[in-house]
Amino acid sequence: MLSRCISVDLGTFQREYWGRRPLLSTSTTLPRDFGDLLSASAVDELLSERGVRAPFIRMARNGSLLSRDEFLGPAGVGAEIGDQVDSAKALAQFADGASIVLQGLHRLWPPVIEFVRRLVDDLGHPVQANAYITPPGSQGFDSHHDVHDVFVLQVAGHKHWTVHEPVVTSPLPTDAWTGHRDAIARRVTETPVIDTDLAPGDALYLPRGWLHSARTTDETAIHLTIGVPALTRVDVVRAAVDRVAGAVTDLRTSLPVGIDPTDHDAIAAHATKALLAFADEIRDRADEWGSAVATDLSEVFASRTRPAAVRPLATLDAIAAAGSVRVRWRHGLIGSVVDDPVAGRVHVQLSDRAISFPDFCAPALRHLRSAESTDAASLPGLDTADATVVIRRLLREAVVVPAGV
Numbered sequence: 113m114l115s116r117c118i119s120v121d122l123g124t125f126q127r128e129y130w131g132r133r134p135l136l137s138t139s140t141t142l143p144r145d146f147g148d149l150l151s152a153s154a155v156d157e158l159l160s161e162r163g164v165r166a167p168f169i170r171m172a173r174n175g176s177l178l179s180r181d182e183f184l185g186p187a188g189v190g191a192e193i194g195d196q197v198d199s200a201k202a203l204a205q206f207a208d209g210a211s212i213v214l215q216g217l218h219r220l221w222p223p224v225i226e227f228v229r230r231l232v233d234d235l236g237h238p239v240q241a242n243a244y245i246t247p248p249g250s251q252g253f254d255s256h257h258d259v260h261d262v263f264v265l266q267v268a269g270h271k272h273w274t275v276h277e278p279v280v281t282s283p284l285p286t287d288a289w290t291g292h293r294d295a296i297a298r299r300v301t302e303t304p305v306i307d308t309d310l311a312p313g314d315a316l317y318l319p320r321g322w323l324h325s326a327r328t329t330d331e332t333a334i335h336l337t338i339g340v341p342a343l344t345r346v347d348v349v350r351a352a353v354d355r356v357a358g359a360v361t362d363l364r365t366s367l368p369v370g371i372d373p374t375d376h377d378a379i380a381a382h383a384t385k386a387l388l389a390f391a392d393e394i395r396d397r398a399d400e401w402g403s404a405v406a407t408d409l410s411e412v413f414a415s416r417t418r419p420a421a422v423r424p425l426a427t428l429d430a431i432a433a434a435g436s437v438r439v440r441w442r443h444g445l446i447g448s449v450v451d452d453p454v455a456g457r458v459h460v461q462l463s464d465r466a467i468s469f470p471d472f473c474a475p476a477l478r479h480l481r482s483a484e485s486t487d488a489a490s491l492p493g494l495d496t497a498d499a500t501v502v503i504r505r506l507l508r509e510a511v512v513v514p515a516g517v
Contacts, residue, residue, distance in 0.1 A: 113227055114234040116144060117263040117315050117338065131261070131282065131319050131342070134275055136306055139313030146265045146313065149223045150336060155245055158214060158221065159199050163187065166195040168220060171202065173210040175254040183210075212245040217336070219418075228338070229420060229444060237342040238416035244335055246271065246328045255300045255325040256289040260341040262318050266310040269333030271326050275306035278321035284346060289323075296323060310335070341416065343409060351408040352401055356393050363389060410446055414463035419444035422510045423517050430514040434504040435496060438515040440485040445511065449477045460511060467509055473502055480506065485515035 118125050119137035129135045139145075158164055171178040183205050185198040206212060214220070218228035218241040228239045257278060264273070279295040280287055289296060300323060309329065310316060318324055320342075326335075357363050367382055394401055420443040430437045447462040451474060458474040460467040469477065476491035476499060483490075488499035506512040 113231040117265065118317060129317060133319065134306055134322055135317040136308065137315040139311060144313045146267045146336065149227055150221065150243055150267050150334065152268055152334065154221065155243070155334065159197055159202055163191065164197045164214070164220070165193070168215050169197050170213040170215065171205050171210045172213065172253060178205060178210060206247055209247055209250045211250060214243040217241045217243055231338065232417055232444065235340060237340050238413065240339045242337045242339065244337060246333050248328055248330050248332060250328050253325065255296060255323050257283060257321050257323050258339070259283050259285045259287060259320055260339045261320050262340065263338040264310065264316040264318070265336040265338065266312055266314045267334040267336060268312055269331045270309045270311055270329045271333040271335060272309050272329060273306060273316060273324060273326045274304050275318065276300050276302060276304050276323040278323065280321050283321050299323060343413065347409060347412060348405055351405045352394060355401060355404050355408065356390060360393055411463050414446045417444060422513055426514055426517045427507055431504050431507045434507060435488050435500040438485045438487045439503055439507065439512040440515045441481055442511060442513050447511065449474065449481055467511065469502065476502055480512060
């Protein structure tokens with residue numbers, strides 16, 4: 113899916129653009145179309161028939177968000193919840209120049225759900241998707257930076273994008289653009305790096321921190337913003353601090369009684385001592401801590417992504433037919449097979465739990481983890497009866513799913 117968003121090969125993108133500088137990919141250099149992901153008729157369906165609720169929809173005019181009661185309301189008997197989109201209200205605001213923002217489409221719209229799931233596989237980072245629908249001659253938001261990388265995919269209409277260099281390089285989630293309004297105002301008076309119209313099929317990659325604004329021409333424009341809140345080296349360091357603090361008693365000791373918090377030199381001396389102790393611990397056991405931090409980062413990744421949804425009714429049918437049904441590991445589910453020779457067990461270790469089996473199931477579990485799909489008759493080391501029990505349990509635990517679903 114990444115190849116749909118860029119006009120260079122993966123190696124070039126990694127070396128020259130990822131986290132470094134923008135990439136404009138026009139449909140003239142690499143013909144493409146994003147209509148399979150979203151369209152004007154799909155937007156109308158979402159607004160009129162899908163019961164979209166806040167916070168999955170926002171509206172904005174001239175850089176300011178509209179209050180919810182200007183486009184939300186209840187939907188009649190049996191659907192009295194008051195935060196559902198009111199299509200008539202949304203139409204009135206849209207006709208008056210307000211932009212529509214459909215948030216979290218990777219949870220709402222099947223084509224985008226699948227696209228995002230595969231893009232996560234390509235990037236190795238969490239991914240989210242929003243859609244921006246802007247009426248003719250309008251601008252949704254002033255020039256600003258995002259704290260995550262974005263791929264802009266122009267779906268319909270034309271939109272003029274202006275991109276300036278950052279005022280903050282690689283900002284963290286806590287470093288929102290609103291804290292840099294004056295610096296941004298000065299920067300946008302300079303010559304932009306990109307100043308162009310995006311046409312349907314064009315794509316624009318922006319690393320976090322790069323300033324951007326967009327406005328429509330004389331037609332309604334729709335684009336998808338694919339956000340990538342990437343794992344960073346700061347995440348590595350934070351995980352390391354938590355790990356070391358939990359294991360090294362000396363780093364958890366209190367500062368002395370009676371210390372003067374206004375005595376800068378005294379506080380600095382204690383801080384230096386603690387930092388040196390931390391650095392020594394990391395340096396002496398870097399490989400060990402690196403392995404532990406890798407486990408922690410896997411859990412962070414799992415908390416920021418979602419595996420493919422299960423289909424409860426189809427899965428229940430598969431459980432009943434576990435002896436013959438083909439299954440596959442649930443797409444996007446982070447887990448590993450871990451031997452426990454002392455206990456004579458093997459565990460399917462997930463981010464939130466471990467599922468235990470007798471150790472003779474290890475080859476079968478590893479086959480399930482790595483195979484594109486399999487069935488009870490194909491699991492190594494088990495007869496069909498035992499293999500059926502294993503598959504039935506993993507189906508019930510939502511670790512594997514029916515291969516055809």
